[in-house]
Amino acid sequence: MSEPLLQAINLECERDERLLFQNLSFSILPGTVTRVEGPNGTGKTTLLRILAGLNDAWSGDLLWCGEPRSRQRESFLRNTLYLGHRPGIKPLLTPMENLRALMAGRRPVSDKLLSQALAGTGLAGFENTPCRNLSAGQQRRVALARLLIADEPLWLLDEVFTAIDASGVQAIEALLQQRAAEGGAVLVTTHHDLQLPGMNRITLGQGQNHEC
Amino acid sequence: MNVKVDAVLKPVETGVGPVQAMIAVFSRDVRVAFRQRQDLLNPLLFFVMVVTLFPLGVSPEVEFLRQSGAGILWVAALLSVLLSLDHLFRHDFDDGTLEQLVLQPQPLFLLVLAKTVAHWMLTGLPLVLLAPILGIMVHLEGNSIAILCLTLLIGTPVLSLIGAIGAALTLGLRSAGVLLSLLIIPLYIPVLIFGTGTVAAASEGAPVAGYLALMGAFLVLALTLAPFASAAALRISMSNS
Numbered sequence: 001m002s003e004p005l006l007q008a009i010n011l012e013c014e015r016d017e018r019l020l021f022q023n024l025s026f027s028i029l030p031g032t033v034t035r036v037e038g039p040n041g042t043g044k045t046t047l048l049r050i051l052a053g054l055n056d057a058w059s060g061d062l063l064w065c066g067e068p069r070s071r072q073r074e075s076f077l078r079n080t081l082y083l084g085h086r087p088g089i090k091p092l093l094t095p096m097e098n099l100r101a102l103m104a105g106r107r108p109v110s111d112k113l114l115s116q117a118l119a120g121t122g123l124a125g126f127e128n129t130p131c132r133n134l135s136a137g138q139q140r141r142v143a144l145a146r147l148l149i150a151d152e153p154l155w156l157l158d159e160v161f162t163a164i165d166a167s168g169v170q171a172i173e174a175l176l177q178q179r180a181a182e183g184g185a186v187l188v189t190t191h192h193d194l195q196l197p198g199m200n201r202i203t204l205g206q207g208q209n210h211e212c
Numbered sequence: 213m214n215v216k217v218d219a220v221l222k223p224v225e226t227g228v229g230p231v232q233a234m235i236a237v238f239s240r241d242v243r244v245a246f247r248q249r250q251d252l253l254n255p256l257l258f259f260v261m262v263v264t265l266f267p268l269g270v271s272p273e274v275e276f277l278r279q280s281g282a283g284i285l286w287v288a289a290l291l292s293v294l295l296s297l298d299h300l301f302r303h304d305f306d307d308g309t310l311e312q313l314v315l316q317p318q319p320l321f322l323l324v325l326a327k328t329v330a331h332w333m334l335t336g337l338p339l340v341l342l343a344p345i346l347g348i349m350v351h352l353e354g355n356s357i358a359i360l361c362l363t364l365l366i367g368t369p370v371l372s373l374i375g376a377i378g379a380a381l382t383l384g385l386r387s388a389g390v391l392l393s394l395l396i397i398p399l400y401i402p403v404l405i406f407g408t409g410t411v412a413a414a415s416e417g418a419p420v421a422g423y424l425a426l427m428g429a430f431l432v433l434a435l436t437l438a439p440f441a442s443a444a445a446l447r448i449s450m451s452n453s
Contacts, residue, residue, distance in 0.1 A: 090307060
């Protein structure tokens with residue numbers, strides 16, 4: 001088995017004087033899809049934000065490729081793609097401008113590739129329409145277009161299926177599976193009934209936490 | 213199954229330097245601002261209104277205006293920058309682009325600096341450009357107007373840079389406006405005192421080089437330290453949201 005990309009050891013997080021989870025340990029291996037489960041308010045989003053490096057209010061250890069994450073922040077950020085439930089899309093900009101801005105700090109991507117990605121999410125013809133004129137689902141699709149051109153080995157996806165129609169959901173499921181087959185690692189939170197072969201689970205909010 | 217892992221995971225070069233990333237942040241902010249021009253005009257309109265209302269409300273006498281004109285302009289400029297600060301990170305915070313900014317594999321303080329520079333170009337700089345006209349309106353002399361514009365040119369970036377710290381700190385709060393003013397105004401006071409002091413000295417014919425040097429020092433200090441503070445404040449706000 002190959003070395004885990006991200007390893008959490010005894011994670012503990014308290015929020016508003018409420019213990020969300022403790023002694024939470026898991027490894028995220030390349031080539032796997034992991035689903036974070038649990039009822040509302042059990043800390044799924046918080047866990048993802050902690051893993052992404054947005055939330056610093058936790059204790060425990062996080063290892064990136066076997067070394068403490070804090071010591072290789074840039075490598076971690078460069079190789080991790082986080083999509084939160086706020087899509088990160090500016091309503092005043094067009095899908096193309098949004099994607100260009102999102103990719104700008106990461107790596108150079110040609111406009112041709114960007115419009116291919118947009119077409120791949122069913123937004124062909126909307127490249128130059130301001131995002132505020134798009135529906136909620138279409139706006140999420142703009143954010144999801146990043147997945148089609150992503151070279152980051154680790155994906156942290158928070159509620160990716162929100163506002164996406166049935167065929168879109170299928171496409172995303174297929175994409176996650178394909179990604180895992182290519183050796184990427186995906187961590188996803190969702191209330192959608194996601195069933196992928198070989199999927200790992202992290203269950204929150206059961207008093208004790210499942211390890212995998 | 214994991215055949216391609218090494219190919220995918222090889223330490224990836226970003227290929228994008230911090231400067232390019234800064235330019236991208238800057239140009240996105242400018243583009244967004246020009247799609248929403250009312251927000252651009254607001255601080256300008258406020259500036260013009262305060263300066264025009266002062267003679268009407270207090271005294272239209274030439275002597276009074278000549279004496280207090282620089283002060284009026286400076287206070288109005290300061291308040292209109294303060295008014296625009298809440299927008300600096302708020303929209304980005306709400307639509308999630310700020311999260312993505314924080315997660316860029318770039319030094320965050322540089323990206324924050326780019327945002328702050330964009331903020332200054334869109335609020336502070338127009339104020340500086342408008343100041344000569346308003347200076348004439350309040351009967352300032354040519355020399356005083358030139359010095360006033362120079363102090364505003366040095367001073368308004370300081371206001372944006374310091375203001376960014378407050379805006380970042382109060383980001384997660386519901387009623388950020390009041391707290392932002394309380395936090396920031398004390399830090400603005402030295403800039404205001406030296407800004408108006410420079411013009412006062414110039415109108416009395418005293419040398420202003422010392423004043424200007426001090427204001428320049430403010431700018432250098434703010435430029436070098438404020439982005440670090442703003443970036444740290446952003447991280448804290450992100451952590452609490």
